[in-house]
Amino acid sequence: MNEPARHFAAVMLAAGAGALVLFVLHLGLGTVWIPPERVFLALVDRAADPTDRTIVWGLRLPRALLALLVGMMLGLSGALMQSVMRNRLAEPGLTGVSAGGVLMAVVFLAGLWGLPAPRPFLPVAVLGGAIAGCALVLLASQRLGRIDPLRLLLTAVIVNALLVSLTSLVMLRSEYALGSILPWLIGSLNGRVWGDAWIALPWAGLGVPMGLLAARAINLLQLDDDSSRALGLPLHGARLAAFALAAGLAAGALSVAGSVGFIGLAAPNVARVVAGADARRALPLAVMLGCLLLLAADLVAQSVSIKPPIPSSTQRAGLPVGAVLALFGAPLLVVLIRRSVR
């Protein structure tokens, strides 16, 4: 193995180890602290302490698993968007998925469809909205069947703003929707159950490998238009496919965790700095870093909720993970942006 390949393997190993550690810690953290050895036993040993097993398997595993899966999906989605837009500041929200999904979530919660709003169906509604939002962005930005990154970007910003306004409009009509939408707007893993994990699993299970396999095509997408076509890449088809995959991954993440920001932007950028610009390395690392970041953020979110430092906050289930990401991620993000705009 040559030098860069060894370096990459070392990085991936380190990231993987870090993710594992965080995962185990995550499973241990809660109103009852379970030390790592017991967590491990609860996971693998049938004869371990039954309380431990109930807590770990029933309550904490779905959330930890979701943090893992959602982190992976967002990391990859961001990397794909950055390739399509050929810009390191692109992120999953630009697909229109978040805005569309949130709008539909709000409509659903406000009961505007005249249907009762059973919680299990929420992800389905969100997914529908997400797909609609993405379709809107694509339709509004394409011209003669081609996707131009520039126009896509600007259109995405406008369409997103439009959808967000409509969302606010709906929220005004419904107090209930107003209250419950906040965690969705910012992203939260509180109270997630196995049902949610089962939804996320196929998305991640299909989407992530597809994205990773297409690394070579992703590389070509980053060349100038002429070069990539001269190499035989069906440019517009490839762009559309990458966009659709990014949107799909973002939609999947959205439907279970709400609109989690920061990860889709940060993970691919850090991955690129560490592993280089080749997608065959940068994509897997982005996936890994996505998990790491979300696990870390959710750990912080959970531990803060145990003893909330803010005097004015009322009794709450816990800090939404998106809030942690927004507050602590902000300075990091600024540094990242600065680096990427040389």
Added chain:
Amino acid sequence: MRETTAAVPGGSSRWAAAAGGLAAVIAVLAVAELSIGQPMIAPERLPGVLFGESGEPLERLAIHELRLPRLILAVLGGAGFGLSGAILQVVLRNPLASPELLGVSGGASLAMAVVLLLNVPVVFSLHPVVALAGGLGASVVVLLTSRGARSPVEAALTGVAVAALLNGMIVAVISLAASSGAVQVLFLFTVGNLSNRSWNHVELVCPWLAAGIPTALVLAQAANVLQLHDDLSSSLGARTLQLRALFVVLAASLVAALVAVAGPIAWVGLLTPHLAGLLVGKPDARLLFPASMVIGALLVLASDVLAKVVIYPWEVPVGLCTTLVAAPPMLWLLRRSSAGLV
């Protein structure tokens, strides 16, 4: 630079016609603004209620204490945001610049959110100062991180990223404070709102605009010089960096007081200069600045009327309507130019 399709080639008679047309539209909207609400007041009776002694006490109260200040605030708000956007687009040579994309709106909102939600004791008359500090701080961050951007779109992307960041932080702050009223407050800080504004608010805003608008008009020629390439304008004697900084501060201060009382009125700053440019025909700041003020006022006034009407008898925050009103022309402008708004 922006497309210079001279829409008014016929000289002063065309100017007069355009000005007359705009004035008429504004007059109509003003009448609507004063008439609509609860109670509805027929337009014919307005002069009496406004200038004379007629009308029910409730009507007189509505007109004199609520709708008149609201009308003035809408006009000032539109003029302020429109002018701010025009200044930024001219001076930063970026057709995608605007108070939102420069972080001014977001930073101002965040500062206000922190002050109000965490109960920091700041006297009401100093709120615009807080907003200004937040706005300037955020714009410094954006400008520093986007230095070295290879194109206006890259610079704008930086602004989008930072704006999203700020938005996330605002939502995070709100979720931390977490009282039931806090979610209502969400609208104040992320979307502009003119309802229930009174003369206090107008008084707060007036001095800022009274100082800022004449300054901008007087310095318009200097802004023109800054449109040239930096080396060229330096050789013409302009101290480009300081001048640019001065203009950014000016743009931020025009908007600061407005954000402090009404929240950020989205999209007006971005769209108005483009519409003004289409009207005026050439990128001359001396014409563009006043035109942006007029068109901005028109836009916000129209949006505010719409805000009162769209789900009558309830009201919608004006910022939502500006988005709904601005999105179609922006999408149209985007499709029209062959390579984005640049």
Added chain:
Amino acid sequence: MSERAPVRLAGVASGYRRRLVLDGLDLALRRGTITAIVGPNGSGKSTVIRAMARLLPARRGVVLLDGRDVRELTSRDIARRVSVLPQAPSGPAGITVRELVEMGRFPHTGFFGRLGVSGHRAVQEALELTGLADLAARPLDELSGGERQRAWIALALAQGAQTLLLDEPTTFLDVRHQFEVLDLLLSLRRDRGMTIVVVLHHLVHAANYADRVVVMEGGRVVADGAPSDVLTVDLFTRVFGVAARLFIDPESGRSLCLPVGRSMT
């Protein structure tokens, strides 16, 4: 020797959305030669290159690669026969030379294929031919203009195509790097029998390096032949609007017609 031209344009009309640049152009390349396309700005030089590689569809007429109509070939088929170095190539920031050149194997590997032994060999060969084997691990952005251009040529070589089209490869390079690139093209023709088409602004280079010069003006070919036959004083005046003078190289005895400014006439 094959009868069929590696690339032939027959009656090709092509252009952009609002502008038809070429209107009924006929041009056939000869295998194993370097053809220079010259002409004033807007004469259609880039359009010809793009039409040859099917980067621009032909609205009329037919483009043949090895006798086959491009419309019947897939993009990857075309990429295996013809490689292009466009005017302003750009790649993702931070990519290394080797990673860039590896992208050239796409026509052979497709989306999911592996690089394979033959792929690695092709990449290594391309790096060695362009003298970049030592710089393979360096990021592209850190190379000099000439080295960068050679890296893009290495990418084109890794494709394995026998025909190479270059659109103004030397325009923005300094003198030494211009010659680096041109000497490389000469060695590719000589050692590998590649067919090369180069769009050039510097007529001196065309005179010195090309076997055949095609002069374009207003979307048509106005002169076509050996440099000494084509680059005449008359041509310079007519097509380029400059005065020219015949110079004789004292060492080789070759005569060259070169443009001169008014100060020299």
